[in-house]
Amino acid sequence: MSRKIKVIAISGSTRKTSSNLNLIKGIARLTSDIFEINIFEGLSDIPQFNPDLDLETPPIQVADFRQHLKAADAILICTPEYAMGVPGTLKNAIDWTVSSMEFSKKPVALITASLSGEKAHASLLGTLLIIESKMTVDTQLLIPGIKSKIDEQGNITDQLTLGLVNKLIQSLTDLVLKDADTIEAPFLVN
Ligand SMILES: Cc1cc2nc3c(=O)[nH]c(=O)nc-3n(C[C@H](O)[C@H](O)[C@H](O)COP(=O)(O)O)c2cc1C
Numbered sequence: 305m306s307r308k309i310k311v312i313a314i315s316g317s318t319r320k321t322s323s324n325l326n327l328i329k330g331i332a333r334l335t336s337d338i339f340e341i342n343i344f345e346g347l348s349d350i351p352q353f354n355p356d357l358d359l360e361t362p363p364i365q366v367a368d369f370r371q372h373l374k375a376a377d378a379i380l381i382c383t384p385e386y387a388m389g390v391p392g393t394l395k396n397a398i399d400w401t402v403s404s405m406e407f408s409k410k411p412v413a414l415i416t417a418s419l420s421g422e423k424a425h426a427s428l429l430g431t432l433l434i435i436e437s438k439m440t441v442d443t444q445l446l447i448p449g450i451k452s453k454i455d456e457q458g459n460i461t462d463q464l465t466l467g468l469v470n471k472l473i474q475s476l477t478d479l480v481l482k483d484a485d486t487i488e489a490p491f492l493v494n
Contacts, residue, residue, distance in 0.1 A: 308340040309480050312376035316383025316394035318348045323450045324382040324417050330458030331380065335473055341380070344372050353399040366400045373406035377480050379437075382415045384450075385424030395431070402435055411479040412437035413472055417450035442475035 313332070315325040325343070332341040349365045357363060362370075373379060383394055401407055412432055416425035425446045432439060445468055447453060453462035460466040 305481060309338060309477065310375065310377045311335075311339045311341045311380050311476075312372050312378075313341050313343045313380040313382070314347065314394065314397070315343070316347075316381065316391040318393060321456070322384075323454055324384055324415075326456065326458035327382050327415065327417055327447075327450070327454055327460075328380065328458070330454065330460055331382075331469065331473065333458070334470070338477060339473075342372070342376070344369065347393050347397055350393070350397050350400065353396050358400070358403050362400070362404075369397060370401065370404050370406050373401065373410070376410070378411040378413070378476055379407070380413045380415075380476070381428070381432075382417055383424065383428065384418040385416060385421040388423040390424045390428050390431070394428075398431060398435070405435070407432065408436035409438055411443070411476060412439050413443040413445075413476040414439070415445045415447060415469070415472070417447040417454075419450075420448050421446055422448075438479060440475055440479060442471055443479060445469065445472050 313328045315322055315328055317324045328341070328343055332339070335341065346365055346368060350369055351363050351365060383391060414428060414432060416428065418424065429444060447465055453460060453465045455461055460469055
């Protein structure tokens with residue numbers, strides 16, 4: 305590919321000072337020579353999913369979200385866990401793509417960066433795999449204790465985590481550029 309890889313990045317936390325948003329910004333800096341990262345900022349504007357509204361002309365915010373996903377070569381999701389699950393705004397947005405299938409065959413990297421995050425990570429992997437996201441075991445990463453591993457600018461200060469994030473970046477790049485083998489859902493989901 306002669307151009308940069310277009311990545312749409314979604315933070316499951318809509319907080320202004322979110323560590324997940326900062327992590328995305330940090331990854332954008334780490335990958336600035338290979339990725340063109342566009343941060344999707346409309347997550348909280350997406351209406352509540354309702355199959356009755358999932359028609360040929362969906363709500364404009366939904367159409368915009370789908371268009372951003374469609375235009376990207378890859379999707380990066382960084383999210384915390386809320387109350388042992390996936391943040392509602394993120395799950396809501398993904399639910400709108402089940403019928404329109406923007407995730408299908410699209411290379412996806414998932415980072416759950418939270419206090420612990422295990423349940424949200426497993427749950428989200430199940431969702432991403434059932435909607436046919438293209439993932440490998442190396443394009444998913446759970447980062448517990450995120451707040452002690454990143455600074456306010458999104459620089460990853462924990463060297464082990466930095467290594468794992470770099471590995472994920474490489475794996476996502478490989479998935480976009482090569483026809484890498486993908487994994488089966490039961491391998492990752494509890
Ligand atoms: C309402 C609420 C519920 C939370 N529940 C969990 C949880 O179940 N598991 C967990 O690991 N962290 C939980 N946390 C902590 C967040 O994951 C943690 O603060 C994280 O850093 C937030 O991500 P952000 O900085 O990107 O907003 C919760 C935080 C909030 C506000």
